[in-house]
Amino acid sequence: MKKIYILLITLVFYSTSAAAVEKFKFKYNLHENLPKKWVTEFKNIMNIVQEVMPINENTNDWVKNNIKSTNMKQGYNMDIYAWKSTKNPFPEKRANxxxxxxxxxNSPEPWMQLDIFPQDYTSSINKIRTYTVxxxxxxxxxxxxxxxxxxCLSENSAKWLVEGGAKVLEEIYSRQYYKKDLLKSDIQERKRWSIKKVTKEPHLYEKHKTSPQKNGFDSNYAGSAFIVLALVNELKKNNISQEKAFELVFREFWIQRAKQPSGWNWQTTFKNTFGMTLDEFYEKLSKYKRKDLKKILPSKTLTVQDIFS
Ligand SMILES: [Zn+2]
Structure with a gap:
């Protein structure tokens, strides 16, 4: 009898530990030509971002099903390929x-790829960019x-929210972990984007093809980042804290997006999340000047943990 008890206790214990929350798992495919230091930092960053912005079976049913089906197929959920510029880095896995x-x-199994240029390692700022990417x-x-x-995200939401959000977040991270403020310097460079286009024709920034990532338009996503910062600034005027305003842009918008059917109707999600219509926001944006940048940058002490916790 005693033995059976012990067996039962062991079984109960085993089943609770086996019921741990299933995480979205990445498979790292890291090319041998990458600097060792980069590989160490890559793993470090992946640990931090997965802790701050976890993706797991509790995220929502869509993720839960995705974890289940990709696990069944390949034993993990997404490939990450990284290499230092070379032709055909993983010929056995993917085409060039x-x-x-x-x-x-648009495929059932999207993947992440990180193409690290050798020249990026020659300046300290570029080196940081190989991390913040x-x-x-x-x-x-x-x-x-x-x-x-x-x-593809930008087919279902505004490009400036998708890319401007990613750009601002990576720069908050950069300031926090590498003590470098690349956001300010990028947005301040006049040749990267045009204040006139951003404030008077923001709808151009809703799609990749109408706001190419080139100088004078949205180089390094500087124009998109400016729009995101202006949105956060407008939210703060409605007595929303800086942390909460960024949380609305980086997280809540996407949760609300899931409640809308697919297609080009993200404007409804915008209104539901931010409490103003897109037209109302664009009207406010039209009043912004280049010199307002100093007033709308994230505060220097803001951390990614403040936003997502
Ligand atoms: Zn991006």
């Missing part, structure tokens, strides 16, 4: 990969998970 981003967004791309996976969008 190039540039960083979330790829295959990890935060940027992880954040896109987080947006996809919250919003139930397995299709």
């Amino acid at each position: 990969m190039k540039y960083s981003g979330i790829e295959g967004c 990890i935060v940027h791309e992880y954040f896109h996976v987080y947006q996809i998970a919250l919003s139930h969008r397995d299709r």
Whole structure:
């Protein structure tokens, strides 16, 4: 009898520990040509972002099903490929990969790829960018998970919210962990974006093809980042704290997005999340000047944990 008791206790104990929350698992495919220091920092950053912005079976049913089906197929949920610029870095896995981003967004199994240019390692600022791009791309996976969008995000929401959000978040991270304020310097560079286009024709920034990532438009997503900062500033005027305002942009919008059917109707989500219509916001945005940037930058002490906890 005693033995049976012990067996039962062991079984109960085993089943509770086995019922731990199932996380969304990444498989790291790291090319041997990457600097060791980068690999160490990559793993460190991935641990931090997954703790601050967790994706797991409790996130929502869409993620839960996605975890289940991809686990069954391959034993993990998403590939991450990283390499230092080389032709065909993983010929056995994918065709010639190039540039960083979330790829295959229209396929059942999208993947993350990080293309690290050798010249990036020559200046300390560029080196930091090889790290913050990890935060940027992880954040896109987080947006996809919250919003139930397995299709390309910018087809279902404004590009300036998708990319401006990722840009501002990676720069808050950069200031916090590397003590470098690249957001201010990027947005201050006049050649990167035009205040006139951003404030008078913000709808151009809703799509990739009408706001190319080139100088004078949205280089380094500087224009999109400005719109996001202006939105946060307008929310603060409604007695919303800075932390909460960023949380609405980085998290709540995507949760609300999941409640709307797919298609080009994210304006409803915008109103439900931010308490103003898109037109009302664009009207406020039209009054902004370049010099307002100093007033709308995130506070220097803001941390990513403050926003998501
Ligand atoms: Zn991006």
